[in-house]
Amino acid sequence: MKKLLFVSLLLSSAVFVQAQGADFLIYSFKGNVSVVENNAEAKAKVGKLMNSSATIKVANGSAVTLICNEAAMFTITKGGTYPLRNFGDSCKVSKSSVSSNYVKYVWAQMTKSSGSPGSNRKAYMNTVGAVSRSINNVWIDPRLDTVNYCDGDVPLSWKSYADAEEFEFFLFSSTDIVNPIYKTTVKKHKVPVSDLLGKIKPGNTYYWTAAVKGEENDDLKVLNYKKKEDFKSILETIKAQGVPFEGEAEQAYRIAFMLEDAHFLAEAHDYYEKAATADEANVLYRSTLMSFRKDYEIK
Amino acid sequence: MKKPLHKRLGHGVKHAHRRVTKYLMERDTLFATLWVFIFIFVLGSIPLNLGILNPVKLGLKDFDFNDLYYSKVGNKQKNDIDSNIVVVNIGRADREAIAMLVEKTASMGPKVIGLDVLFDGPRDPYQDSLLRETINKTPNLVLAVKYLTDSSHKLIAANNYFKNDKTLYGHVNFPTHGDKETIRSYYPFKEDDKEHDIIIPSFTTTLLKQYNQEAYHRIEKKINKETIISYSRTLTEHKKQYLVVQPEDLMMDMVDSSSFKNRIALLAYVNDNPNDIEDKKFTPMNEKYAGKSTPDMNGIIVHANILSMVLENNFIKKFPGWGNWLLAIIVCWLHMSFFIHYYLESHIWFHLAAKIAQVLSAIFFVWLGIEIYNRYHVKVNMKYSLITIVMAVDVIYFYEAWATWMHKKYHYNTVFKPHHH
Numbered sequence: 001m002k003k004l005l006f007v008s009l010l011l012s013s014a015v016f017v018q019a020q021g022a023d024f025l026i027y028s029f030k031g032n033v034s035v036v037e038n039n040a041e042a043k044a045k046v047g048k049l050m051n052s053s054a055t056i057k058v059a060n061g062s063a064v065t066l067i068c069n070e071a072a073m074f075t076i077t078k079g080g081t082y083p084l085r086n087f088g089d090s091c092k093v094s095k096s097s098v099s100s101n102y103v104k105y106v107w108a109q110m111t112k113s114s115g116s117p118g119s120n121r122k123a124y125m126n127t128v129g130a131v132s133r134s135i136n137n138v139w140i141d142p143r144l145d146t147v148n149y150c151d152g153d154v155p156l157s158w159k160s161y162a163d164a165e166e167f168e169f170f171l172f173s174s175t176d177i178v179n180p181i182y183k184t185t186v187k188k189h190k191v192p193v194s195d196l197l198g199k200i201k202p203g204n205t206y207y208w209t210a211a212v213k214g215e216e217n218d219d220l221k222v223l224n225y226k227k228k229e230d231f232k233s234i235l236e237t238i239k240a241q242g243v244p245f246e247g248e249a250e251q252a253y254r255i256a257f258m259l260e261d262a263h264f265l266a267e268a269h270d271y272y273e274k275a276a277t278a279d280e281a282n283v284l285y286r287s288t289l290m291s292f293r294k295d296y297e298i299k
Numbered sequence: 300m301k302k303p304l305h306k307r308l309g310h311g312v313k314h315a316h317r318r319v320t321k322y323l324m325e326r327d328t329l330f331a332t333l334w335v336f337i338f339i340f341v342l343g344s345i346p347l348n349l350g351i352l353n354p355v356k357l358g359l360k361d362f363d364f365n366d367l368y369y370s371k372v373g374n375k376q377k378n379d380i381d382s383n384i385v386v387v388n389i390g391r392a393d394r395e396a397i398a399m400l401v402e403k404t405a406s407m408g409p410k411v412i413g414l415d416v417l418f419d420g421p422r423d424p425y426q427d428s429l430l431r432e433t434i435n436k437t438p439n440l441v442l443a444v445k446y447l448t449d450s451s452h453k454l455i456a457a458n459n460y461f462k463n464d465k466t467l468y469g470h471v472n473f474p475t476h477g478d479k480e481t482i483r484s485y486y487p488f489k490e491d492d493k494e495h496d497i498i499i500p501s502f503t504t505t506l507l508k509q510y511n512q513e514a515y516h517r518i519e520k521k522i523n524k525e526t527i528i529s530y531s532r533t534l535t536e537h538k539k540q541y542l543v544v545q546p547e548d549l550m551m552d553m554v555d556s557s558s559f560k561n562r563i564a565l566l567a568y569v570n571d572n573p574n575d576i577e578d579k580k581f582t583p584m585n586e587k588y589a590g591k592s593t594p595d596m597n598g599i600i601v602h603a604n605i606l607s608m609v610l611e612n613n614f615i616k617k618f619p620g621w622g623n624w625l626l627a628i629i630v631c632w633l634h635m636s637f638f639i640h641y642y643l644e645s646h647i648w649f650h651l652a653a654k655i656a657q658v659l660s661a662i663f664f665v666w667l668g669i670e671i672y673n674r675y676h677v678k679v680n681m682k683y684s685l686i687t688i689v690m691a692v693d694v695i696y697f698y699e700a701w702a703t704w705m706h707k708k709y710h711y712n713t714v715f716k717p718h719h720h
Contacts, residue, residue, distance in 0.1 A: 025380060026555075027539055028548075046548050047385065047558025067380060073539055098673045101372035102666050142574055162547070 024050045024066050024084050027073060030163050031062025052085040066090075118257065121288060122295075125261055137162035137212045138219075143295065146222040149193050150202075150231035152266030156223070157190035157297040158210045166213040171196060174205040177220060181206075185213060190297050193223070193266065202227045224263075234262065249279035253288070265296055322643075323636040327714050331639065331698040332632045335690050338697075339683075361481050361581070362589045364681050368669045369530050369583040379540070381532060381607045383510075385409070385558050386543045386599060388569045389416065394426035396546070398433040400566060403549055405437050407559035411509035413441045413502060415471060415567035415599045417458040427460075434461050441505045442468040446489050454491035456499050467509070469502035471598065473580070474525055481581045482601055484528055487521040498522060503605040510563050514609045527615040527678060529608045533584050534600050536571050541603050543569055563606060567599035615672070618679040626679070631687035634660065635695075642695055643714060653692045660688050 026035075026048045033044040036055040044056070044064065058064055060079035067073045068091035076082060117124035140158045147156065160167065169191045171182040182199045184191065191210075200206055202225050211217035226234075238258045242251055256271030272292050276285040292298070302310070322328050367373075387404055389397055397416065404412055421427055434440060444456040462468050470489060473482045487504045491497035500508070508515045518526070532540030544554050568578050579594035580601055586592075608614065637656060641649040668681040698715075705711035 025542070027542065028545070029553075043553075045553055045555040046544055047542055048555040049557070067539060073537070098368070098373045099666065099670060102367075102669060105367075105371050106662055139572060139574075 024052070024054070024068050024087070026050070027065045027067050029062070029064040032059035033057065033062050033064045050084060052088070055081060055083045057081050118253065119284060121257055121260070121291075137164070137215060138167065138210050138217050140210065140219060140221055141295075144221055146224065146263050147193070147265055148224045148226055148263040149266055150226045150228060150264065152270050153192050153194045154266035154269060155190035155192045155297050156208055156210075156221070160189060160212065162212050164212040167210050168213050169210050170208060171199060171223075172207040172220070174207065177207055196223075200225045203230075226264075231264070231267070234264075235259075235267075238262075247279075249275045249282065249285060252278060253285055256292075260292070268292070269296070269298060318640050319633060319637045321636070322639045322714065323632070325636075325639070325714055326712065327698070327702060328632065328636045328639055330702075331691075331694060332628065332635045334698050334701070335631050335635070335687050335694045336628070338690060338694060339686060361479075363481070363483070363583065364665050364668050364685075365672050365678055366481070366583040366585075366588040367665065368672050370585060370588040372669065373673055380542055381540065381603070381610075382542075382558075382562070383610055384541055384563045384565060384603050384606055386534075386541050386569055386603060387549060387564060387566045388543055388545050389566050390546055390568065392546060394418070394422060394430045397566070398426075398430040400546055400549065401430075401433050401437060401440060404559065404564045404566060405440070407554070407556050407564070408561065409439070409559045409564035410561045411439045411441060411506050411563055412437065413443075413506050413563065413565045413567075413602070415443045415502065415565060415602060417443055417445065417471070418460040419458055420460050431461055434466060438467075439509060440467065441502060441509070442466055443471045443502050444468045444499070446470045446472050446499045452492075453494065454489065454497050454499060467505050469500045469505035471502045471602070473601075479581065481583060481585070482528065483583060484525045485605060486523065487518040487526055488523065490523045501605075503602050503609070506563055506565075506606060507609055511610060514612075517612060517614075518609055527617060528601070528605055529613045529615045529676070530582060530584050530604045531607050531611070531613065532600075532604060533596065534569065534571050535595075536573060539571070541600060543571075565599050565603060567597065569597045569599055614676065616675075616677045618677055620680075623680040623683055626681075627683035627687050630660075630664070630684040631691055634688050634691050638691055638695055639714070642699075650692075657688055657692070661685055664688075 026033075026044050026046055028046060029044050034041050034057045035044050035048065035050060036057065037050060037053070041057070050056075056064060056066075056076070058076050058079050058081075062079065063075055063077045065073060065075045066084075066087070068087065072090060074087070074090050138158050138160055144156065147154070156169075158167070166185050166187055167189065169182075169184050169186055170180040172179075173181050182196065184195075189210075200223070204225055206223040206225065207220040208223055209217045209220050235255070238255050239251070241258075242254060246254070252271045253275035256268045256275060259265075259271060260268035269292060272285070272289045276282070276289045279285055387400060389400055392400060397414070401412065401414060418430075434442070442459050442462055444462060445458040447455055447457045449455050456462065456468060456470065459468065470486075472489070473485055475482055485501060485503075487501050489499045489501070504515070504518060507518070534541055534543065542558055544558075548554050570577065573593070573595075576594050578598050580596055580598055581592070581594050582596045582601060585595040634656065638649070638653055641652045645652070664681045664684050668679050671677050671679050702711060702713040702715045706713050706715075
């Protein structure tokens with residue numbers, strides 16, 4: 001009987017330990033995040049370790065990045081209350097051996113197709129810009145290093161590493177990069193080019209940047225406002241490069257791709273949309289349009 | 300009647316075994332193997348850089364087969380955050396802000412603090428005095444220096460204006476030729492070539508001495524010994540294996556003090572943005588392990604990896620040079636025997652069989668090197684073995700001509716007959 005009791009005690013403690021097993025670490029957070037442990041609620045702190053019995057509360061507009069021990073990192077961006085035991089799947093460790101990883105890698109490399117520009121636009125696009133030294137609280141995607149614009153709309157966007165509410169957007173002429181010709185304070189992380197049309201003239205080059213309100217950012221990006229006739233001639237050249245019997249959707253997709261490569265983002269968006277509308281059944285056109293919108297923060 | 304499967308398999312193995320071993324003990328196989336090494340030696344001794352326009356050679360200049368382990372197949376095995384270490388990002392802080400960050404970090408109770416910043420000379424007097432005061436009142440703070448030789452060729456610790464007789468310090472040099480090389484090793488202690496009492500410990504060595512004596516004993520005898528770094532963790536956009544605290548979070552008390560208590564706190568510039576290459580180095584963990592790439596790891600994360608390696612007693616041993624050459628001789632000998640078999644007996648298939656054997660052998664020996672690295676923490680240089688496999692095919696043609704000439708001239712016994720194919 002004693003043995004039976006001992007075994008059942010051992011089994012139940014093993015089950016308990018497994019349930020309690022995972023440790024979660026708060027790696028970073030933004031906004032209002034709190035932790036409930038043993039019915040006591042406390043403000044979240046970076047580096048805090050919690051077990052799976054804890055609950056995390058995330059306010060709207062806040063985010064928290066957690067790391068489960070021995071497993072991947074994940075971020076909660078939606079407001080709500082989350083018992084950590086629900087994240088058990090994120091704590092699973094894949095234990096594949098080095099040899100199997102090696103075989104998979106060699107096989108993947110040997111059977112990898114070189115792909116085509118149309119099905120993997122990011123791998124072939126010349127819009128990625130250069131790496132940079134130093135970083136501000138505001139990071140502007142190198143894809144926006146140079147934006148050529150003629151018509152339509154595309155936002156000039158950025159990301160913020162600081163928990164800032166307001167950002168300042170500066171627009172400079174090419175002749176004076178000290179005194180902005182336009183300055184505005186925004187709460188969103190973007191300014192649509194259409195908002196700047198009253199301040200810019202076709203045929204001119206402008207520089208722009210964004211910073212957390214009260215801070216500076218020396219990272220200037222280029223905005224070329226092209227004349228309609230210049231864009232028309234570029235478009236004609238692109239159109240002329242088509243193959244015989246090119247379908248409407250096919251042509252629109254190719255033009256969009258080439259316009260994006262030439263940094264005409266607003267115009268590229270119009271053509272990606274045209275392609276997706278002209279051939280609604282084409283998954284590639286639809287997914288590329290979605291991916292383009294996501295990349296350039298177009299809602 | 301059809302033979303059973305095991306018999307057919309056995310027959311196949313026997314057949315393959317015969318192909319490799321039939322000519323193994325022939326004098327020609329041994330001499331052809333010798334010629335491969337003579338060619339390697341002669342080509343390696345040409346003082347001209349013949350690879351100047353060779354894109355393959357230029358692309359693979361800084362390449363090591365074991366990088367595949369870190370970059371693609373092995374480093375994913377380890378996922379845990381090293382809880383001994385916490386990194387504080389100093390961002391673009393000036394000397395006054397750095398002083399504040401050091402003070403705040405010290406107040407969290409770490410066992411030792413490392414400040415991986417080189418202070419070249421005086422700047423603003425007010426800020427300098429603040430930082431000096433903070434450094435003086437933080438006895439567990441380790442400063443970063445660079446080792447150099449002065450005009451009298453004496454080893455000195457330089458590049459830190461705040462270093463004095465009382466401060467703890469360590470060098471942050473890596474034995475690479477410029478910034479563009481991959482960091483694979485470091486010197487736990489750097490000793491002067493002539494005056495052996497002048498020894499500068501590395502930044503991580505000084506930190507370990509303060510943090511954990513047992514770990515320190517593992518490296519205290521590595522004076523002037525280049526030690527291979529075993530990278531176990533990284534810090535990227537998608538993978539965070541060290542806890543990094545942002546300066547504003549630290550100053551606003553948004554960090555749990557237990558993550559600092561009795562740990563190693565490292566203060567430096569750190570950023571996981573792949574487009575920001577400020578203070579970033581090339582490491583074997585770079586996603587792109589050959590050809591053009593961008594630096595992938597902040598200097599402080601390289602130091603953190605060294606600390607993790609010593610604390611976890613996770614050193615890499617180097618297979619001796621003679622061992623690498625011995626392995627290359629055996630590999631070349633076996634391949635030569637196989638190639639000669641095809642060359643003489645199935646010449647029509649020789650090139651196809653040789654190319655297939657070269658590809659399969661390359662895959663196998665790279666795997667073998669990685670597996671030995673992973674299991675036994677021994678770095679075997681498979682480069683020589685792979686070079687001999689590549690060269691063996693071409694050397695057979697030369698050897699055939701040489702053996703035939705020797706046969707005519709000196710009645711040298713050979714399995715190669717003039718124009719046999």
